[in-house]
Amino acid sequence: MSEPTSSLPIAVPEQARRVGFRLQRGDRLFVRILLAVALSMLCAGALIAISGHDPIAAFVALVTGAVGSPHQIGAALNRTTPYLLAGGGVAMCFRAGIINIGAEGQIAIGGMGTAAVALAWPSELAGVAAVAALLGGAAAGAVWAGVATAIHLGRRVHEVLATLLLNFVALLLVQQVLAGPLGEFGAGFLQSPLLPPEAWLPRIPHFNAHVGFLIATVAAAALSFTLWRMRFGFALRVAGNSRPAATYAGFALPLLTWRVMLLAGALAGLAGGIEVLGLHRRLIEGFSLGFGFKAVTVALLGALEPLAIVPAALFVGLLEAGSLSMQRQIGVPSALVVVIEGLTMLFVLAATVRRL
Amino acid sequence: MPELLEMRGIVRCFGALRANDGIDLDVRAGQIVGLLGENGSGKSTLMKVLFGMLSCDSGKIIFRGRELSGHRPRDAIAAGIAMIHQHFMLVDAMTVLENVMLGWPAAGRVLRRAEMADRIRQASRRFGLDLDPSARVGDLPLGRKQRVEILKAILREADLLILDEPTSNLAPTEVAELLKILRSLRAEGKGIIFISHKLPEVLELCDDVVVLRDGRVTGHTPAAGASRARLAEMMVGRDITAPHAPLPRTPGQVRLALRNVIASGLPSLSFEVRGGEILGVAGVDGNGQIELAEMLTGLRRAESGTILLDGVDVTRAPVAARVRAGMAYMPADRSSTALVRNMSVAENLMLRDSDRSPYVRGALLARQPLIAKARELMMEYDIRAPGPGALVARLSGGNQQKIVVARELDRAPAVLVAHQAAWGLDPGATRFVLDRVIALRDAGAAVLYISSELEEVLAISDWIAVMTDGRFAGLVSRAEVDRGQIGLWMSGRAA
Numbered sequence: 001m002s003e004p005t006s007s008l009p010i011a012v013p014e015q016a017r018r019v020g021f022r023l024q025r026g027d028r029l030f031v032r033i034l035l036a037v038a039l040s041m042l043c044a045g046a047l048i049a050i051s052g053h054d055p056i057a058a059f060v061a062l063v064t065g066a067v068g069s070p071h072q073i074g075a076a077l078n079r080t081t082p083y084l085l086a087g088g089g090v091a092m093c094f095r096a097g098i099i100n101i102g103a104e105g106q107i108a109i110g111g112m113g114t115a116a117v118a119l120a121w122p123s124e125l126a127g128v129a130a131v132a133a134l135l136g137g138a139a140a141g142a143v144w145a146g147v148a149t150a151i152h153l154g155r156r157v158h159e160v161l162a163t164l165l166l167n168f169v170a171l172l173l174v175q176q177v178l179a180g181p182l183g184e185f186g187a188g189f190l191q192s193p194l195l196p197p198e199a200w201l202p203r204i205p206h207f208n209a210h211v212g213f214l215i216a217t218v219a220a221a222a223l224s225f226t227l228w229r230m231r232f233g234f235a236l237r238v239a240g241n242s243r244p245a246a247t248y249a250g251f252a253l254p255l256l257t258w259r260v261m262l263l264a265g266a267l268a269g270l271a272g273g274i275e276v277l278g279l280h281r282r283l284i285e286g287f288s289l290g291f292g293f294k295a296v297t298v299a300l301l302g303a304l305e306p307l308a309i310v311p312a313a314l315f316v317g318l319l320e321a322g323s324l325s326m327q328r329q330i331g332v333p334s335a336l337v338v339v340i341e342g343l344t345m346l347f348v349l350a351a352t353v354r355r356l
Numbered sequence: 357m358p359e360l361l362e363m364r365g366i367v368r369c370f371g372a373l374r375a376n377d378g379i380d381l382d383v384r385a386g387q388i389v390g391l392l393g394e395n396g397s398g399k400s401t402l403m404k405v406l407f408g409m410l411s412c413d414s415g416k417i418i419f420r421g422r423e424l425s426g427h428r429p430r431d432a433i434a435a436g437i438a439m440i441h442q443h444f445m446l447v448d449a450m451t452v453l454e455n456v457m458l459g460w461p462a463a464g465r466v467l468r469r470a471e472m473a474d475r476i477r478q479a480s481r482r483f484g485l486d487l488d489p490s491a492r493v494g495d496l497p498l499g500r501k502q503r504v505e506i507l508k509a510i511l512r513e514a515d516l517l518i519l520d521e522p523t524s525n526l527a528p529t530e531v532a533e534l535l536k537i538l539r540s541l542r543a544e545g546k547g548i549i550f551i552s553h554k555l556p557e558v559l560e561l562c563d564d565v566v567v568l569r570d571g572r573v574t575g576h577t578p579a580a581g582a583s584r585a586r587l588a589e590m591m592v593g594r595d596i597t598a599p600h601a602p603l604p605r606t607p608g609q610v611r612l613a614l615r616n617v618i619a620s621g622l623p624s625l626s627f628e629v630r631g632g633e634i635l636g637v638a639g640v641d642g643n644g645q646i647e648l649a650e651m652l653t654g655l656r657r658a659e660s661g662t663i664l665l666d667g668v669d670v671t672r673a674p675v676a677a678r679v680r681a682g683m684a685y686m687p688a689d690r691s692s693t694a695l696v697r698n699m700s701v702a703e704n705l706m707l708r709d710s711d712r713s714p715y716v717r718g719a720l721l722a723r724q725p726l727i728a729k730a731r732e733l734m735m736e737y738d739i740r741a742p743g744p745g746a747l748v749a750r751l752s753g754g755n756q757q758k759i760v761v762a763r764e765l766d767r768a769p770a771v772l773v774a775h776q777a778a779w780g781l782d783p784g785a786t787r788f789v790l791d792r793v794i795a796l797r798d799a800g801a802a803v804l805y806i807s808s809e810l811e812e813v814l815a816i817s818d819w820i821a822v823m824t825d826g827r828f829a830g831l832v833s834r835a836e837v838d839r840g841q842i843g844l845w846m847s848g849r850a851a
Contacts, residue, residue, distance in 0.1 A: 229720055229721055229723070230719050230720055230721065231710055231711070231716050231719050231720070231721060232719065234703070234710055234721060235710070237696075237699065238696055238699070238703075238707065241696045241697070241698050241699060242692045242693070242696050242697075244689065244692050244693040245692060245693055245694070245695065245696045245707070247655055247675065247693075248655060248675065248685070248687060248693050248694065248707075248708070249675075249707045249708050249710070250674065250675040250676030250679055250708055250711075251676075252674070
């Protein structure tokens, strides 16, 4: 076991002057996570070797594919953005002891909300089209999380079931909408028409990255602040540690559940909206397939610490961004990256499982 | 009749505590032995030693002429001992038949359902169990579930049955039926150990009664002709110093009043506590104490009636509102209700006050004032921890409870509900907690002190109530305390 240290943001126990956050389960937790990541890479290397390729060369190709040029870095950051945003929301829910695995559906619904607002936005207000569309996406994601919460609290359905099952409903709903009101006639694919250019997210020059990554990073910082410095975050942490204690402390658990679920839904919805406005510039069927589940991976990889989720999301984003060039250059199938992600998850869980 | 079981000089220590301190116990075939004692008297430890769940430090167990030593529950079962726990070891989703066959080698590798069902029906008829092999256990009432356990014991041909407080969850009619079944088992030559703290049942059913207190046998008598009062005395002990004389004080205003309050587990309660008074609630655990404490403090709903706090109706007020109105609460469950073990001392000190100064400014935690306040409380209440950021899980039980005391008393509450406030604490920490509670009373608060430790209640209270089955079986002032009477109240409804 790692030495548990304070969950309270006290940097110097004796003086308590410095400002800074303390990780709940100590820095050694991160050592363990890094070890788990290293182990999974080793296993992946062995797999590559077994398949008859040079693991070193494969990893070099992977890394250069991810960060070899500004353009590739930009692509990797774009890839990272949805994981970071949705992962932060998932982490907040997990901190409160609510196992929300509905990010997948909330992202999809968020993308749909964003596309709908962008398409319907009056052209005389074009200046704020992107902002309005993103807010629409966040609201849509929150509504979807709210549906799960209402089912969970109202009918006492376990939150895992409520959130998980609504994912499938969400994906089918997006499909249906693309086949109907939001669909592009005669496109041959299930997709919306191209969104008006004033709603597109600005891109960072040279990098080809949209501003989504910046938004996501700011959101992660805000989540960390909320978790450690605000009364709401305190209530979340108490509830996650012990429900009876939270009741005893006078926190209304249903209200807390609503607030954190809506927050997570909004963040996931925003992730979907950014994907639509920043990357595809239209709503495409299956644009977010798997993102929500990867958000859970990322949240756990970041030990449910919003700031630590930034490197965790980057890890997954870079891996995936580099996987194609690894396949192109070395011939190792890009699906190997999925294996690495799975192994990492497995090792991280083994290294961090809470012993009660 | 030959001896079925002989236990000689059983000693079992937990650290410095001698839970069993040289206990002898004999059971003959066709005999029911009642084992009486308060919580913590050593009954359960003795039975766990017998069943092989605990090893004994010294002593001898001879069962059917063979010595058992270093045995495990598996060996005890094979030898013919069956233990029927208070909480049944049954699978609700399975049928009676399946539960009987579960984990029983004789059921065969290929299950012989029809044959087993037949045997169940036969045994059921013979002992009046009235069990249908195909009934789903989850659909059965508690009394029937217990009979499934008894059935398992019978079919496995156990010679000795241990029943651990078998009547505590049963309705009166179910109790009568259980006693009938046990008598028919006795007639078949089975030995039975019947653990209970309910005197009337024990006297009605048992042949012999053994009373335990503080790990020793304090009485061993045939049930016939034994007087309840004497048994109660043996259980509670009379050789303990009398409570201190109450200080002459003029009682203050009524600060806490309950009028016909009904909640689950509490049929109907009415009482008052005045400022400057401690009402001690004694009684065996599980008689509605938790329900009472939680209902008063807002963790549990009262179905009807009125709770007045300083004259204000708080019956429907949520927890936070009650805290604000001056209701302090020290719950019995320290590890997951009163404290968050994985959080810091400072955070635990603000646990119920995080909506007011000095802990918050708006929606933000006020970090420096919060830490300063924590330091102040740690100093004042002598909480020994490396610092305000230390994890509560790392502290001793005494220091953990001091955090709860500091948090609840620093608010200068009007009413304190303390439940098992000194449970598991060493003498020094116990003294500290009791002194602080007394100081709070002297400052004019009303205190409800709930504990299953009678000595503690007698030592601290101005009024003493005994709780049984969710009611106050009796309420006396400290001057009128009669231990025999209290023992009787504690042991059942009989007065």
